[in-house]
Each structure stands twice: as structure tokens, then as C-alpha cells.
Amino acid sequence: MEDFGLLSGLNTAIEVPSFQFKRQMNESMSETIIALVASILMYIYIIWKIIKAKKEKLSIKPGIMALSLYVIIILIMYLISLISPILIARYLLVLTGAYIFFLSFFMATEKNKIISFIICAIIVILGTISNVKNISINYDDSNLKQIDYLKENMESDDIIIYKNILNGGVIAAFFPEQKQYFYNSEYWNVEAAYKAYGPGMEIIYSYEDVLKDYHGRIWLIDTTNLELYNDFPKEGIETIEGPIKFETKYQNYTYNILLLEKE
Numbered sequence: 001m002e003d004f005g006l007l008s009g010l011n012t013a014i015e016v017p018s019f020q021f022k023r024q025m026n027e028s029m030s031e032t033i034i035a036l037v038a039s040i041l042m043y044i045y046i047i048w049k050i051i052k053a054k055k056e057k058l059s060i061k062p063g064i065m066a067l068s069l070y071v072i073i074i075l076i077m078y079l080i081s082l083i084s085p086i087l088i089a090r091y092l093l094v095l096t097g098a099y100i101f102f103l104s105f106f107m108a109t110e111k112n113k114i115i116s117f118i119i120c121a122i123i124v125i126l127g128t129i130s131n132v133k134n135i136s137i138n139y140d141d142s143n144l145k146q147i148d149y150l151k152e153n154m155e156s157d158d159i160i161i162y163k164n165i166l167n168g169g170v171i172a173a174f175f176p177e178q179k180q181y182f183y184n185s186e187y188w189n190v191e192a193a194y195k196a197y198g199p200g201m202e203i204i205y206s207y208e209d210v211l212k213d214y215h216g217r218i219w220l221i222d223t224t225n226l227e228l229y230n231d232f233p234k235e236g237i238e239t240i241e242g243p244i245k246f247e248t249k250y251q252n253y254t255y256n257i258l259l260l261e262k263e
Helices: 006-022 029-055 061-081 089-108 113-138 141-153 165-174 193-197 227-231
Strands: 159-162 180-183 201-204 216-222 237-247 254-262
Touching (some): 006 113, 029 089, 029 113, 061 089, 141 237, 159 165, 165 180
Parallel strands (some): 180 201
């Protein structure tokens, strides 16, 4: 969730409750609806089990505690997001253990084998679909074409500049020995977190931080709108090649790669 606009809020309202079933099932409306319906039915089932257990005076404290932890953390994330948006469905991955625990706990009290079979079948089917899609996306041939291109053309003294950490982070992972810079034009407070991309990557706030005393080849890793290149200083800098566009199946990242040279 990037903001709390109407569309973003609607997407979040769908993704958060269905995340544990949806995962990579996000390429069509039908998949989204199936995952949402499955998750809602699962929550209805858990509520029904809680009500039934209370009527039968069964001890369900462990299940309630795990469920409460799951819900409370999501509510806290929502409240914080009113100030700074952090309620993003994929961040719920770390809560999967709690989700599995309370679901398993209440299923363990189920005496009807047909209901247990149906729940397990739903989990296996949706999980298989999600994992097959995940493997297909993560290991698609398109994901490494931009890396192969850079490896074939990169020289040891070249530097790399990017301002989008999504595709830039991939470059940092594949070229840890190459000097590179993340242009933090929005002045995000990311210094501590982005140390994970070091030691090759440094954070800069001005092009002059790099270009003032540099002479040589520069690789710009840009995105769809070429915002980095359009804002980049042109005086004394020659465009050698590009932009060459690469689109990956992984996260649908776009790489517009340009090779420049500063006199």
C-alpha cells in the first residue's frame, strides 16, 4: 500500500485478509476472488469454532492468543499507516507462523473428517497454484537478461547510478564489487537499512557528490519513465549507448540501461 487513496485502500482491504492464500495468485480477478472467498470462509470457520468451543466449555486459550497476536499486529500496522504507510500485504509473511498455529489449533478440535478434508484440500490446491506461479516467475529467463548484458559490457572502473532501489537493489546484489550509488533524491531515511547493499553501494543526495572529480564511464539503471536520465547532468557527458530496455517477469521490473561517459 503506497498511500491511503480509495483504490489503494480497496486493494489493501482485499490483499490483507487473503494474503495467506493468495501469494502469487494475483494475475487475474478470478484468482483474487477465489483467494479472498477462501480466506473469508476460513475466518468464518474459526469464529464458528470459537463460539462452539465456548458453548462446550473447551479450553481454546492457545488458539485465541495466536489469533489475537495476528489481528493486533495488523491493527497496529494500520494505525501506523495513517502516518506512514507500512500496511503492505507481503509484510504479513512473518506472521504466517501465527496464522498456521491458530488455524491448526482449531482444526485439531474438529471432529468432522469431511470438513477437515475440505480445508486441507483448499490449502493444498491454492498453495500448489501459488508455488507453481512463484517458481515460474522467479526462474523465468527474462530475469537475468539485463544482468547478462551488463556482465558482457561492464568494465572494472565503471560506476553505476540508480534512484529506484527495486531494480537497483538487484544490480547491487549481482555486482557487489562494482562501485555504485543510490541517488536518494527524496531524502528517505534509509542509510541504516541500505547498508545491506554495501560495501559497493553508497547513498548520495546530489549528482555532484559523484561527478565532481570523476572521469570515466557511467551506467544509469533507469526505469520506465527515464526519470533518472532526464534529470541527469548532460554537460561534458556523452551518451555512449542506450537506453536499452529490459522487462523481467520477477516483480515486473523494468530496466532502462544507459552507458554514459564523462570527459
